[in-house]
Amino acid sequence: MSKRYKVNLLDELKPHVDIPFSDKYVITKSIIARNLREHRGKAVVAWSGGKDSTLVLYLVRQLEPDVSVVFNNTGVEYPETVAYIRELADAWKLNFFETHPDTTFWKVGEKFGYPGGTKHGQKKIRRGTASPHCCYYLKEKPMFDIIREKGFTCSFDGVTAVESWVRMFVARDKGTCYTNKHWDIKKVKPILYWTEDEVFQFFHDERILLNPLYERGMTRVGCMPCTSYKTWEEDLRRENPKLYSIVKFRKDGYYQLTRQAIETLHSSGLKVALLTKAGPLAARDFDLLERVKLTQLRFAFDEPGMATIFTEKIRLVQETGLCKQPFIYVLVGFNTTFDEDLERLNLIRRLGCRAYVMRYDTVRLERRYNELARWANMFWSFAKYDFQEFVRVVRQ
Numbered sequence: 001m002s003k004r005y006k007v008n009l010l011d012e013l014k015p016h017v018d019i020p021f022s023d024k025y026v027i028t029k030s031i032i033a034r035n036l037r038e039h040r041g042k043a044v045v046a047w048s049g050g051k052d053s054t055l056v057l058y059l060v061r062q063l064e065p066d067v068s069v070v071f072n073n074t075g076v077e078y079p080e081t082v083a084y085i086r087e088l089a090d091a092w093k094l095n096f097f098e099t100h101p102d103t104t105f106w107k108v109g110e111k112f113g114y115p116g117g118t119k120h121g122q123k124k125i126r127r128g129t130a131s132p133h134c135c136y137y138l139k140e141k142p143m144f145d146i147i148r149e150k151g152f153t154c155s156f157d158g159v160t161a162v163e164s165w166v167r168m169f170v171a172r173d174k175g176t177c178y179t180n181k182h183w184d185i186k187k188v189k190p191i192l193y194w195t196e197d198e199v200f201q202f203f204h205d206e207r208i209l210l211n212p213l214y215e216r217g218m219t220r221v222g223c224m225p226c227t228s229y230k231t232w233e234e235d236l237r238r239e240n241p242k243l244y245s246i247v248k249f250r251k252d253g254y255y256q257l258t259r260q261a262i263e264t265l266h267s268s269g270l271k272v273a274l275l276t277k278a279g280p281l282a283a284r285d286f287d288l289l290e291r292v293k294l295t296q297l298r299f300a301f302d303e304p305g306m307a308t309i310f311t312e313k314i315r316l317v318q319e320t321g322l323c324k325q326p327f328i329y330v331l332v333g334f335n336t337t338f339d340e341d342l343e344r345l346n347l348i349r350r351l352g353c354r355a356y357v358m359r360y361d362t363v364r365l366e367r368r369y370n371e372l373a374r375w376a377n378m379f380w381s382f383a384k385y386d387f388q389e390f391v392r393v394v395r396q
């Protein structure tokens with residue numbers, strides 16, 4: 001069987017990984033059998049719906065069909081993964097538990113930063129651990145709680161060493177079985193030395209149902225908006241463009257925006273950060289930013305040619321809940337025609353925003369521009385009438 005690793009194999013792991021599959025399979029089964037024996041009735045399989053944990057579940061069930069199985073549903077799973085897990089749990093009649101966190105991915109992200117990728121994400125990884133805050137709150141803590149509640153003493157995990165450098169070093173240092181002192185539980189990784197090809201081949205040979213996301217070319221099937229791995233942007237943009245925009249905005253845009261608030265100490269500075277690409281947030285600013293309370297967002301919409309991007313960004317601001325009714329400044333009579341000015345204002349109105357018209361000096365005395373400003377700058381008239389109606393009413 002061909003060998004395919006995502007990272008170069010550490011020399012210390014080669015004797016475990018580069019052995020014939022038939023030998024490896026025998027070792028895996030004996031690891032499972034020994035630990036089931038030692039932890040009779042107190043073992044649990046941690047199942048995420050990914051290929052590795054599904055494989056471990058399959059293997060453990062061959063020896064103990066009634067083993068406890070826990071799925072830590074983070075609340076931001078792919079619907080396909082949740083459907084797959086529930087379908088298989090039914091089909092295999094699993095002794096199945098599903099946990100839910102008492103917070104959300106978004107709340108944890110806003111508080112501690114989104115995982116990986118940016119400086120502030122890296123800084124916010126919890127001290128003494130390699131996993132981000134969201135992994136702790138959405139997966140580890142619910143798992144820890146159910147371990148305590150049910151009295152599990154051994155957890156079978158679907159982890160392979162060849163998946164990443166971090167996993168490879170952990171595999172080198174700890175091997176397939178070790179005690180996690182913090183959780184007071186034995187961690188068992190029966191397929192630690194399997195390659196990705198061997199895993200897929202086994203699914204094929206045993207005709208095990210695979211999470212359908214793999215057939216769509218996805219390499220990971222965990223949390224949908226996860227930003228902790230290298231290719232998250234291209235994966236999410238392809239799978240769910242809308243969610244991608246929201247995550248991108250929250251991860252980068254939100255903090256660029258608030259950094260501007262601090263740097264400029266003036267609300268009009270906010271518009272620049274949101275509608276242009278500012279640099280990434282400096283980690284040292286983060287604590288300061290967390291204290292900023294935004295009460296109103298103000299933007300300038302001066303270029304009629306920016307209508308599409310303006311619409312997209314304003315919708316994003318509204319959809320993410322950052323501000324339902326942003327305030328938009330519109331410079332009129334400068335390098336635009338009256339009709340173009342009116343068109344911009346009508347777009348702002350359709351988006352449900354408030355507007356403030358600023359007349360350029362050369363048009364200040366023109367009646368139609370004065371009417372335009374009176375109409376747009378009074379919230380009630382802008383909300384109630386279109387411009388033609390307003391003019392009719394005020395001229396009566």
Ligand code: SF4
Binds near residue numbers: 074136138139227228
């Ligand atoms: S997989 Fe990603 S998004 Fe999900 S909890 Fe872990 S770091 Fe957070």
